[in-house]
Amino acid sequence: VKPGPQHQAILFASDFGPSSEWVGTCHAVIARIAPTTRIIDLTHALVPFDVTLAALVLHDVMPFASPSIAVLVVDPGVGSARRAIAVRCARGDVLVGPDNGLLTSVATALGGVVEAHELTDLQYQNSTHSSTFHARDIFCPVAAHLSLGLALKDVGPELDIDSLTAPFQPRVAITRDQVACEVTNVDRFGNARLSVTNDALHRAGIETQDAFKVSSGEKTEIARRVKTYHDLGKDEVGLIEDSFGWLCLVLNQAAAAQRLDLQPGSRIDLERVQCSFN
């Protein structure tokens, strides 16, 4: 089944909080302009203000969707001089949001940005021009019009792609026996995602059967590399490849982040050990 225009979808992600009235207002605004456009909420539980983390999360999620129009909003600079933009990616997606590095970071998972425009044409925006809620007044109305067939070039003047805020890079340094990285996310189950992929370890020649000494601040643990939570004994810390390829510190049905006192941003050192734990 190929979606016709009547099945056009807009993906939507923000740090507005689950089921907040900001999310609902944006849905209502889109539906008023484009009543037959479907809205797919990717997440609204992104950490407030944290553009870098949002970029990591959405970079991983977007490839699972069909090429789509997407409104992506974590926007601490709302109302300042930062531009409102829409970018087309090589895969065909059109991303709408602030020019703060979020869209360009996500675009790297979609073939990169091939065309960029500033959102300046007011006829595709709300007449309520707030300085604090551009999702409602600019991003969602523009996305709704795009879903109805508006050409990208009509939202406003084309921008030099090099003028966009550059994508973020995960902070990680890998040597033969050591990995310096950070916690990028703590999920609902207390799993702590690190800024290093399983692939990166592999490329550095670090074999998958190894265990690691994990240090964070005062805390030290031995973590065993495992394939599933179930491979871990009670209270045993594990290092698992999550479903997006990132390494995570985990426990079996318990919260590793709590045990190791980890928050997003916590610095982590992994040191390879010969499987000597017992």
Add this chain to the structure above:
Amino acid sequence: VKPGPQHQAILFASDFGPSSEWVGTCHAVIARIAPTTRIIDLTHALVPFDVTLAALVLHDVMPFASPSIAVLVVDPGVGSARRAIAVRCARGDVLVGPDNGLLTSVATALGGVVEAHELTDLQYQNSTHSSTFHARDIFCPVAAHLSLGLALKDVGPELDIDSLTAPFQPRVAITRDQVACEVTNVDRFGNARLSVTNDALHRAGIETQDAFKVSSGEKTEIARRVKTYHDLGKDEVGLIEDSFGWLCLVLNQAAAAQRLDLQPGSRIDLERVQCSFN
């Protein structure tokens, strides 16, 4: 694009909590009766039991939607003698919910109530007649039938509009140099919304470039009136007009409510000062 009957939408807001099974059950109930009706969740993160705050929030949100059928539920009196009602507003919306002031308050943003009915006809309600979950058993089934074309007059007997619970009024007193108001909401970012609009200050002749001494309980701060979060220095308290016209106490990328120890209901006194802070 004008929605045909196949694009009929029901707006839905409640204090059931984000993604709670109560919300999901209501969606399922609507979809069973009206499988092609779209449901737009305005919010389900409303503060439990707080009808007044819900009224303020939904009063602001509803005008952004097309005239619609809406189920609005914050209902601490569920199962008591309070009536279940549906009201038509001048703009064309039909609001379904409890007669506790919520619907009449929201209606003031939609031209006011022009017709009201009590929900008594059981053939448009669920056979499971609980005394604690009228959203599932009464409000949503009735809204679903309305979305299929049921006439408002068929849901039950017409009510005298004057017999409805009266709308709430924000508590605020403005004099030439002083504003007594309250915190009506603290959002996810820690911004504290006050029960006074920028327009009201204007009408009272208080110029927008002023700063205010903000007092709440023991705490006192100077707040500068700014247009965007970005205009504030680190740790500087600002007074901003939010996207719905309300004044809010804010910090730049930090939580003003925490700094000033504010909760919904906190009494706030604003006193005009000549810009003497430095």
Add this chain to the structure above:
Amino acid sequence: VKPGPQHQAILFASDFGPSSEWVGTCHAVIARIAPTTRIIDLTHALVPFDVTLAALVLHDVMPFASPSIAVLVVDPGVGSARRAIAVRCARGDVLVGPDNGLLTSVATALGGVVEAHELTDLQYQNSTHSSTFHARDIFCPVAAHLSLGLALKDVGPELDIDSLTAPFQPRVAITRDQVACEVTNVDRFGNARLSVTNDALHRAGIETQDAFKVSSGEKTEIARRVKTYHDLGKDEVGLIEDSFGWLCLVLNQAAAAQRLDLQPGSRIDLERVQCSFN
């Protein structure tokens, strides 16, 4: 109105957390395969890891929906040897998820399981075969294909129904004057749901007008059986039949769970008293 294939719906419930990116990713995966299939989120706020509680909640909710395809995921054993399954219920629903007792428990509310298959045919699953996110890689893709008309028998080999993990049973013991049960849930309003239905009390000959001494750990209260929250005085503990038939300990506009220090799993003893409280 009878839904045609273009109104096919998938119900979706999980412990992923409200509006988490896992929920959004699953929506995107379904929409990519089946762009016209509607997704109805029953809840994503289920308690992490708690299969038994999820079974209780979804057992109650599912009968309110039309017979549907449903993806139900609380899956602490993800990646272990536990099977991924789809079961058809007597009512017509097809439930997709892990074989850990969740689906069979929910099925008891839908006429029981009449056919079961293991999900092994990879052509209906995602190529990203993670060991931690089967909702994305197995359950949702299979459900999406089923919504397009795939026959249940094509997802993988048929299973002996007796080989499935058995349904859970609520833990409750009722004698003439005493009920030993447990708290199965604490809701957003602080109501504590017990593992005993009003019907069960009735069948045991315990009249509905009785009051009970409620003991939990050190705490003891007298709870009066009432029909609505409103029947309770300030600070009076009530025992109410909730909208799904379960008994709940409640206060009027306050949190009974906090007052009695109750969590899911708390052991509760109810002892019948002659209405002597005052």
